[in-house]
Structures are given as structure tokens and as C-alpha cells.
Amino acid sequence: MKKIEKESDMITTFSKRKYGIYKKVNELITLTGSEVGFLVFSPAGKSFTFSQPSFKDLALRYLGRQKKQPQLSPDNGEMFRQARIQELNQTYNMLLELVEEEEKKDVALRQKLKGKQLNNWWNKTVEKVEVGELSDLESAYSELLMKVEKRRMKLVSPRNDMNGCVSTSSSHFLCTLTINASSDG
Incomplete structure (x- = not known):
């Protein structure tokens, strides 16, 4: 014992x-x-x-x-x-x-x-999800998508052929704007 x-x-x-x-x-x-x-x-x-x-x-x-x-x-x-x-x-x-x-x-x-x-929210069958829960799933999906895109941006060298915009998927682009502060005033 x-x-x-x-x-x-x-x-x-x-x-x-x-x-x-x-x-x-x-x-x-x-x-x-x-x-x-x-x-x-x-x-x-x-x-x-x-x-x-x-x-x-x-x-x-x-x-x-x-x-x-x-x-x-x-x-x-x-x-x-x-x-x-x-x-x-x-x-x-x-x-x-x-x-x-x-x-x-x-x-x-x-x-x-x-x-x-x-x-495991991504494994749910959408047809069985209630209306209120669909909104939560959509928010979670959007948050995940943003995290994936940010990570992808860090891993993939950006192509600057679109004025600072990077293609992250076939229909998504992330654009960054760089502001240079000049000292001439």
C-alpha cells in the first residue's frame, strides 16, 4: 500500500x-x-x-x-x-x-x-450547429485565419510586386504601409 x-x-x-x-x-x-x-x-x-x-x-x-x-x-x-x-x-x-x-x-x-x-470546433458538422453557435464558429474561424496568415507572412518572403501587398491565398491579400519619417520637417 x-x-x-x-x-x-x-x-x-x-x-x-x-x-x-x-x-x-x-x-x-x-x-x-x-x-x-x-x-x-x-x-x-x-x-x-x-x-x-x-x-x-x-x-x-x-x-x-x-x-x-x-x-x-x-x-x-x-x-x-x-x-x-x-x-x-x-x-x-x-x-x-x-x-x-x-x-x-x-x-x-x-x-x-x-x-x-x-x-475541436473545426471538426463540427456545420449542418448540426445552431444559429448562435454559427456566429461563434465564424469568429473562431476568422481568428484562426488571421493567425495562419500572420504566420505565413513571417515564413514566406514577401513579394513586393503589388505595392507592399502580399498574396496569402487565392483571394486574400495582406498589405503593409511603411511610413518613413523624414527629418527635414
Whole structure:
């Protein structure tokens, strides 16, 4: 086993493993009637607790500041109701965190996908493009054409047979105007 280096993988693994531990701790409490306290800190430093009874009561008892409460009989429905409420609240909070993490992943993937679509705009089938997007494609094409023509100008020695204009394609010409400043005034 080795430490996970990639942060997104680390967060995903932490969430999955944390859920698994919550589940096992809950099973231990349910099956044996144990009192369990579980505290973990995420890689980001956020703390998570799961316990029965409350984490504070367990910590105080561990530190010797509080005596163990006498075990209530299973007939006492309030104890089990409170335990179930705490369990459901913790499960709810954990699921909320998982949803938030999945939403972050969704946003990141959508941005990545959008970037790939923008990078491959020239591969789109024009017949399937909406009107608003056609304008964007036209602008992108014009910008690309200008960049290509500028690069071509740098690479190809200009022919000055057209008063400073250079043919860049069969129907496009780039013209430069040179102004010489004279010192005669």
C-alpha cells in the first residue's frame, strides 16, 4: 500500500473509505451494543465523528471525567430513537458531502469537456450547429485565419510586386504601409 499522490483521487478514496468505516462502526454498535467513538480528519483538515453515545460523552469518559452511564434496558425506546436519529443525521451529512464532491467532479468534467469541444470546433458538422453557435464558429474561424496568415507572412518572403501587398491565398491579400519619417520637417 502506498500513499495516493493525486489530490482528486485522494479525496475520492477518503470519502469511500470513510463511508465504509462508518458502516462498520454502525454494525459494531448494532450487533454488540458497544459504545464506539470514531474521529477522523480529512486531507483538507476537516474533522468527522461518528459515535454512540455522543462523542463528547465518550471523550469525557475516556479522559476519566465522567462515569459510565448505567445501561438502559432495550425497552427504553428513547435511547434507541436517539441513536437512530444520530445515525441517520450522520448518514445524511455523509451523503451531502458525497453529493458535493460529485457535483465538483461534474463541474470539472463539464469544463474539461467544454474545453475539448472548443479545441475541436473545426471538426463540427456545420449542418448540426445552431444559429448562435454559427456566429461563434465564424469568429473562431476568422481568428484562426488571421493567425495562419500572420504566420505565413513571417515564413514566406514577401513579394513586393503589388505595392507592399502580399498574396496569402487565392483571394486574400495582406498589405503593409511603411511610413518613413523624414527629418527635414
